[in-house]
Amino acid sequence: MSEASEHGGAARGRTGPAPGHTYVPGRGGPPARPAPPAPRVRLVDVAREAGLSKTTVSAALNGTGRLSPEVREKARETARRMGYRPNATARQLRAGRARLIGYVVGELADTPWTFLESPYFARLTGATAATALARGYAVVLLPAGSLQSEWAALPLDAVVVADPVADDRIVEDLLAARIPVFSDRSVEGREGAHWVDVDAADAVGRTLDHFHAQGARGPVVVLPDSTTRFHREVTAAHRAWCAAHGVPERAVRVPEAGNGPVIRAVETALTGGPDRPDALFVVAEASPPLVLEAARRTGYHVPGDLLLACVSEDETAVHTAPPVTTLSLRPDAVAEAGVAHLVAVLEQGERETAGALVPVRLDVRASSVRSP
Amino acid sequence: MSEASEHGGAARGRTGPAPGHTYVPGRGGPPARPAPPAPRVRLVDVAREAGLSKTTVSAALNGTGRLSPEVREKARETARRMGYRPNATARQLRAGRARLIGYVVGELADTPWTFLESPYFARLTGATAATALARGYAVVLLPAGSLQSEWAALPLDAVVVADPVADDRIVEDLLAARIPVFSDRSVEGREGAHWVDVDAADAVGRTLDHFHAQGARGPVVVLPDSTTRFHREVTAAHRAWCAAHGVPERAVRVPEAGNGPVIRAVETALTGGPDRPDALFVVAEASPPLVLEAARRTGYHVPGDLLLACVSEDETAVHTAPPVTTLSLRPDAVAEAGVAHLVAVLEQGERETAGALVPVRLDVRASSVRSP
DNA sequence: TATTGATGCGGGAACGTTCCCGCACAAGGG
């Protein structure tokens, strides 16, 4: 179970607490005011009190071993009465693993903690922690682009690296330290690295096909200019789609993340070209209401003369007028598949790294439907 | 340093790896295909290889003890060459603490992981993790309303409970388990509990005073209907402010969190009363662009005939037209003060729980400034 | 030359748990 700063045995005499005294708060003796922090009850303390051995008590509490029902119950009752809680660290040492998973976001290494403010990463983080905990693993948050020294003191069984950038050091460092790494497809083929990913080409295809079906012939896309694998693949997929459909390739790149830069890029996309686009696909993450407002500000009516879709997990898209079509990258599904695979690797020692590709989901709303 | 699922000594023969062989990958012998996972290099392995004792190597690596420069360098060089990384769990056991802090959000216990999608909690979480890590503590994410069984296996030195609801079991459970708890002022006076908080009365006063100074005489507020201490105090402070300024008390309560309910409450606040308000203070968390849109939809011009301010950490407030005035609850400052206090408690064994009150910050923007 | 003191290193216990054994005892069969 769980420790409260386990003050070691230095304070506690090797003899241990006198049976029946120490664990009863304030029994006997003068009412000592500052109350020296009572040492934690250990397995041996329970054993001594119950007149059993630590082996027996351990077996009784864990439901293992061959014990008579009476002895088992006696051990349990004594442990309960004394408020015994097993020392998690000692268990981990014995077990050889800590059931602890690191979680780090590769993107945005210069602003290490802003990733939580992105709805996508917020959902991914939450889903990762939830799934992991359901399988008995806890998740510790690490800063983007963190150094060895920051996780070196942690007994991590594995580390999840979300969206690593191309030249990310952290994956190398972790693999060198022989810590299993879970990430996106960019780590494919590396020894000790495993992956799940979303289908970037599918994401682009689904959205642009949808625009096309609605009659749009001049779609423009707003792409993030990052070295993330997803963003690179989206760029390539966009190029391929345009070539395949005989549509001119119109794209505006966003130099950095954040609502400000993306909104400016949207304005450029809508006003900068030679002719006005009839559809807009914003892949760079931005607040849907702000994108909608930017479209209006530049003289568009949505969906009247501009179809709009955003890659976003932001719930605000539902509440605008009109509601904004979004493409979900399925962080929940990615996390679930990833953790499931990770646990398999850790517990059954899976070597073959068969990654999984998660399909995206297009939530079509009024902003991308040409009214008849 | 960090573990990769430390497969115990059961696999490794008690003799340990033959010096100079095991740690060199694939040296000598046939090219074994499945490559049995090489056992981790331990301190004793380094000691044996270097012809020293584990005591000496330990002292050399930790920079302690009395050692000749030659021996120290030899130990370090050998450790480096063998790729030695200390076992974090063993260190924790010896040290008596794990430098691990739990983090749980009390609010929204029915939807355990959604808290990260709120900009306030996202920032609070990120800032907590960042500050803690800077002081050598890692943060593990726990679900809202989590049970004993979920954190019982973790060697937590302390747990941060953000915004506990009134009847929250978790604080009781943690204190009963003798794990130090850090939370808001609602835990004041409890043994083993410590707190930092924001000044709710100050938050209300600052905003309504600002409205008043801009000439507004009929402000309406949208309040969350939660049992969080902050929300209860805000309600009381609003009542007190209205009484003190001779202004009718106009408030709309939001039954549950989320953009949808808050937006509906905003509409009610703006249209439901006998006379139209001239200022709106949205304390319940919502996306500022959506609030602005709702005000327009109900026939208001901001700031022309309605001053607007939102309690929000959402960066989108800056990018609307007009930009929205926000009241920041300073999650970064709260986290910083909290972690600083927490570390003091853990490391110097501070008993007196002198909590800290963090001032809020009003970022006045065009939405709440009456143009001349 | 003996005594002191400092220096350099190693032996071994301890952190708290789990688990492999082995021992005592009872019951059953030849």
Next chain:
DNA sequence: CCCTTGTGCGGGAACGTTCCCGCATCAATA
């Protein structure tokens, strides 16, 4: 009545580290 088998419990090692000692060695001093 002895040998086997099974049951119930305990002793002790092991997980990998840190740290308290103690034991040499050697220079400096009496």
